[in-house]
Amino acid sequence: MNFSFLSFSEKIRLFGRISAAYVLIALCFILDHLYYGNTLLQEIKPSFMVAIIFYWSVYRPTLIPSWLVFVLGVISDVMTGLPLGFQALSFVLLQWLVSTQRKVFVGQSFLTVLFGFGVVSVAFYCFQWLLLSVLLFSFANPISLAFKAALSFLTFPLLQLLFRFVHSFLPGQERKTPRSGYGSIIVK
Amino acid sequence: MKHKRLQKNNNFVITSKAGYWDRPLSVFVLVFLSVGLMLASRFSPDMLSGVRGQATDILAPTISKISAPFQSLVKGVRNVTGIAELQKRNALLEAENYRLRMWYQKALSLEAENASLKELLNVKVAPSQKFVTARIISGTGLSFVKTMLIDVGLSDDVEKNSAVLSNQGLVGRVIEASENTSRILLLTDVNSRLPVMIEGVKQKAILAGTNADHSVLEHLPIGVSIPLNARVLTSGDGGVFSYGIPVGKVVSVDGKKPKVMLFSDLNSLFHVKVVSKNHHVGIKSLPQ
Numbered sequence: 001m002n003f004s005f006l007s008f009s010e011k012i013r014l015f016g017r018i019s020a021a022y023v024l025i026a027l028c029f030i031l032d033h034l035y036y037g038n039t040l041l042q043e044i045k046p047s048f049m050v051a052i053i054f055y056w057s058v059y060r061p062t063l064i065p066s067w068l069v070f071v072l073g074v075i076s077d078v079m080t081g082l083p084l085g086f087q088a089l090s091f092v093l094l095q096w097l098v099s100t101q102r103k104v105f106v107g108q109s110f111l112t113v114l115f116g117f118g119v120v121s122v123a124f125y126c127f128q129w130l131l132l133s134v135l136l137f138s139f140a141n142p143i144s145l146a147f148k149a150a151l152s153f154l155t156f157p158l159l160q161l162l163f164r165f166v167h168s169f170l171p172g173q174e175r176k177t178p179r180s181g182y183g184s185i186i187v188k
Numbered sequence: 189m190k191h192k193r194l195q196k197n198n199n200f201v202i203t204s205k206a207g208y209w210d211r212p213l214s215v216f217v218l219v220f221l222s223v224g225l226m227l228a229s230r231f232s233p234d235m236l237s238g239v240r241g242q243a244t245d246i247l248a249p250t251i252s253k254i255s256a257p258f259q260s261l262v263k264g265v266r267n268v269t270g271i272a273e274l275q276k277r278n279a280l281l282e283a284e285n286y287r288l289r290m291w292y293q294k295a296l297s298l299e300a301e302n303a304s305l306k307e308l309l310n311v312k313v314a315p316s317q318k319f320v321t322a323r324i325i326s327g328t329g330l331s332f333v334k335t336m337l338i339d340v341g342l343s344d345d346v347e348k349n350s351a352v353l354s355n356q357g358l359v360g361r362v363i364e365a366s367e368n369t370s371r372i373l374l375l376t377d378v379n380s381r382l383p384v385m386i387e388g389v390k391q392k393a394i395l396a397g398t399n400a401d402h403s404v405l406e407h408l409p410i411g412v413s414i415p416l417n418a419r420v421l422t423s424g425d426g427g428v429f430s431y432g433i434p435v436g437k438v439v440s441v442d443g444k445k446p447k448v449m450l451f452s453d454l455n456s457l458f459h460v461k462v463v464s465k466n467h468h469v470g471i472k473s474l475p476q
Contacts, residue, residue, distance in 0.1 A: 030251065030254055030330065033251055033326045033329070034251070034255045034258050034326065034334070035255055035259070035324050035325060035326045035327050035473075036259065036262050037259055037263070037324075037456060037457065037458045038262070038455045038456065039327060039334070039374075039454045039455055039457070040455050041455075042327040042328070042329050043329065043330060043331040045329070047329075048270075066214060066215050066218055067214070067218065070218045070221070070222065073222070074225070075243070075247065076248070078240050078243040078244060079244065079247060079251065079326055079335070079337065080326065080327070080328045080329055080330075080333075080335075081328055081333065081335040081364075081371050082328060082330070082333055083225075083226050083229040084225040084226065084228070084236055084240065085220075085221070085222040085223065085224070085225030085226035085227075085228075085229060086226055088218075088221075088222040088225065089219060089222035089223065089226065092218045092219055092222060093219065096215045100353065108334060111290050113445050128330075129332075132330070132332045132333070135226065135230055135376070136333075138378065140331070140332040140399065141331065141332075141399065141400075144330070145330075145331075146330035162434065172420070178383040
């Protein structure tokens with residue numbers, strides 16, 4: 001997109017609006033890694049990153065490209081002490097899966113999106129459980145992941161309100177003619 | 189109908205064409221990189237530990253500062269809801285304090301006698317150790333891997349395999365130490381193994397984590413009887429930890445491996461003490 005026709009103040013305003021989405025991603029990342037003084041709570045608390053990756057992959061995939069989720073995953077592995085690449089792989093596959101299926105969610109009712117998120121988050125945690133079991137050479141207890149998936153599902157409606165609020169600040173990207181490629185949708 | 193639905197959600201249907209980084213080839217490259225990193229991290233952890241340490245040194249201060257108000261909030265909620273329990277505990281602590289003052293005097297005289305006897309026997313004492321208090325910055329967030337990040341490191345005389353304690357007893361050990369941060373492995377982690385001794389029967393064993401809220405005793409001789417509620421202490425074998433650090437107590441002797449519950453409550457841990465070098469653990473004066 002060409003922004004040269006905008007004045008300086010308009011460019012600043014545009015930058016601020018787009019930054020809101022990235023500030024939200026950073027906030028979700030930080031909230032995911034905060035320590036609340038309770039190891040049990042740490043193990044079952046919902047993952048804000050899964051919710052935000054899902055939301056932006058459906059409604060604004062260019063905001064959250066796969067290289068960004070890869071970097072966030074690597075940083076998450078560094079902070080948590082998990083094998084490097086574990087969260088990176090999980091996030092990249094999550095983002096790719098949702099991006100390929102976004103036509104199913106775009107324009108659908110809230111309940112459909114919520115149900116879709118539930119399915120995706122269960123698949124995400126099942127994948128993590130399987131991968132960790134392989135890495136640790138033993139089958140891990142999946143109970144805490146089941147709690148995580150359930151809490152993520154229950155908190156998604158609240159999180160989606162926040163995401164939609166930030167989304168309302170973002171500038172639109174309209175196309176007059178369809179372009180070939182992956183994931184483009186025309187709005188009339 | 190579909191067009192009307194699109195119009196109704198117009199603001200959120202506006203999207204854009206996916207960029208280069210979302211094409212299958214790019215995703216494949218990133219997946220390949222992730223798998224490569226995982227294999228390197230799993231089978232050759234030392235290769236990436238330096239990079240990981242430097243990265244935590246950079247990120248930890250930010251996370252630490254942001255988490256401070258959240259931890260204060262959690263503590264505040266806990267304080268408000270636990271007032272009645274606090275009053276009860278206060279009464280118990282006052283009684284215990286009185287008994288401890290009596291023992292303090294006895295301990296001082298025994299310490300003097302012990303020092304004198306050791307001098308006579310020419311016993312070599314273990315090197316003295318020092319504690320440094322650390323704040324827990326973040327945890328794993330998964331029940332499969334029980335590690336935590338703390339805000340002390342090599343610059344605070346913390347090194348790999350240093351013992352990590354709470355006020356009640358041993359919590360774990362340092363597995364990675366960078367300049368300003370360290371990662372600790374909790375005793376309940378499935379990869380944790382600790383040489384211990386069961387008080388009373390003077391039986392040595394290995395305390396193994398189970399990823400649950402308890403640990404188990406392994407490598408016990410066949411036929412040995414472990415009493416219920418026996419205290420478990422570090423044995424000092426291997427020279428990693430000193431002898432006598434309280435670990436937990438035996439809560440179940442059913443099954444092949446006795447279960448041990450740690451003295452430390454891992455569900456209310458904000459600060460820990462990390463044992464360093466060159467500190468004499470003597471008996472300090474009690475406050476007046």
